[in-house]
Amino acid sequence: MPTLRYGEHTLNVEDGKTVLETLESAGIDYPNSCRAGTCQSCMMRVVTGDVPDDANRGVNESKRELGYFLACVCRPTTDLEVVGTDASTSTAATVVGLRRCPGDVLEIRLRCARPLDFRGGQFVTLVRSDGLARPYSLANPTGATELELHVRHYPNGAMSNWLAQATPGTELELRGPYGECFYVADDLDRPLLLVGTGTGLAPLYAIVQDALAAGHRGPIxxxxxxxxxxxLYHREELATLAANHPNLEVVASALEVEKGDDVDNTPIDTLALARANTADRSNLRVFLCGDPALIRGLRRRLFLAGVPLRAIAADAFVPAASRNSAQ
Amino acid sequence: MSKSIYEQIGGAPAMDAAVDLFYRKVLSDERVSGFFDDVDMERQAAKQKGFLTMVTGGPNNYTGRNMRDAHAKLVARGLNDSHVDAIIELLGQTLAELGVGEEQIKQVAALAESVRDDVLCRDAAN
Structure with a gap:
């Protein structure tokens, strides 16, 4: 009989019983609704062991890569250790470097007390010793040990203003990783479209590096x-990457362009829709990061233009509600 | 026993494409699209998948209470019979595009009709 570990509980899974039923017979409530593998209310994540194939049918590729499955249709055949979707991990981190980039962007380098298991494109939450917390995307490809974060510096931003004055040795807590905006090497020939504004570049930079490292052949x-x-920051890094990879095209767009600067002044959503319209839309994979209104609008328009909904990963950077409060 | 409509259109693996088709119609139809302006698209798609699965006879555990909870705010914003009519019409168009015959679309419409009172949060019809 397979066993199921959940928190401090170790339960025996009776023949043919689902993970949800097993939890319930032990008196553990877990959110659920349809109990038929469709509504996804009972989503969980497997930490050790393998869930049967039909336990994650209908769960999108990114979530499947992270081990997500539906408890109501998961009938374990081997021992499993599972956690809820809100489970998060935390580690201590130390600032090791800081660089000011154009666009009021701070590039912050951190080293973690223990290695962070993340996928390029995911984000973390930085927590200061007094509890102030803000989410930031990682700009590193999968597997990096020294983390690079791109932080937009707001003059009155409680966290960014503090980070701007950080020095090597400054200590923080780091929670995560979170998010589903990352590269999945399921088809090396499919076209990829990545669209970001401001520090939305950070996750996209990581995703592009992961795709190239995986040997992606389709146009990016x-x-x-x-x-x-x-x-616009990181332009040299992007230009170098594009120069070394013929299948990568990098386009900079701005509404106001400095004279003589090689930047397209077409709005970025117009550029994105034009690129999608000339690509194989049914096979296109899209990543959108940055300004929430732009990202949400673009997601809807790309979907209506024929891109499958689950092929669009979106990470809207919603500003902190108390951005201007002096902490 | 003949195959359910759910199985005919391809079962679980085909549901994402079916939901995309249906959801695009809903977002493009001015009669109802306003109700979908501020929703999380991914969660909405999951709900529509549950709905499509239920009305085509796929595996489900439908409870009217969920449907009521989900639509109570929209009813307060003016959701009424005309919107339910529009959704049932778009559902029919979706199934027709997936190759479902007219008779069977009527059966699906009848099933969808059975949740009308729950969606509109009112007591069982007269």
């Missing part, structure tokens, strides 16, 4: 936008 288009061309 990275669109990076800002209000003003002077705020």
């Amino acid at each position: 288009t990275l669109l990076h936008g800002a209000r003003h061309s002077a705020a």
